[in-house]
Amino acid sequence: MKLKMPDCVASSQDIASIMMEIHEYAKWFSHEAIKANSNIKNQSEQPVMTPVAMKILREWELKKPISQQSLNLLTDELKDLINNSPSITITLAAPATRDIKATLVNWCRSNISPDILVNFQFNSTLMGGMVVRYGSRIFDWSFRRKLLAARSSFPEVLRHV
């Protein structure tokens, strides 16, 4: 069963970040396991993890108990997601907020593909709207595009003012 990413994990960078956290956690877990086997009581603190990474880890734990092997498997799973999931790029007029990201990712995963990765970029010249790129296809629904497309109608509109 494929790992299902929450909507707040949108892009391959997000997954890579979680992978790093999981990797840190796996390293800590490995050290702690060695200490436990060596009866060393000096335990180090668990590395700080983001809520999303914690959530993924807990969900993974429900499937497979935490072990070095399962953590490696989780990492492989995340790598597999990065390499094989379809990816779409959405360019907005400003850096996307968390809510916007979640809304758009949810829409993409509901309507396009459940495991699709959404990369967000911003370009202030767009003025509004968005530009969606999937592979070699680009859909430009920005305000700038509409504005330039409707440039010829400006004088007509101004005449009626």
Add this chain to the structure above:
Amino acid sequence: MSLTFLQIFLITNVLIIGALTVIAIRHMIAHFRPQPEEHHPVHNPENTAKLPRDVKEHLLKTAQINFQNVLDHSAIELQKDLQTTGIQLNKRLDRLGLQMINDEMKLYHTTLEELRKQAEANIMSAQKEIDSHQAEIKDQLIKRQAELEDKMKLEIAEEKKLVMQQLDTKLADAVASFLTETLGHNVDLGAQGAYLTAMLDEHKKEIIKGVVDEA
């Protein structure tokens, strides 16, 4: 024709005068020439010798007087005839001259009238031609003027259209630049959330088709 008639008349008169002169001369010669003796027994020496000298002289004087009377009478008659002929000739010449002058004047008037009519006809014809030519020139002028006006209107309309297009283009560029410069910053994405979702929903089929095609 008239000249020929006058010449004939003059020649006839000259002939008559000549004939009268010849007759007068013959009479004069006959009077003064001594009669041949065989034909004039009066001059027969036998007869002459018989008449006395004073009778002879008396007879000779009487004959001279008679001859002179006859000669004077003939001269007077001839003078009268010549005078009458001269008066008639003058009258005839006056009439003839008057008639000639009248004829010439009539001919002159007729010719003058014909020339006047011809000149009038020529003037009328020329006037008609001038009027026709003027009308033609006027028509051409009006036509040319209309053509030029149409052409000018067309050129003005085209120029106006071109200027309007340039103005519209510059205005559109200015408005677009103004909007992009003005609205390009401080974009509130939060207000666009619903719009973005609606946009994705609107173009859902296109996106899915693009994804399928890319796959």
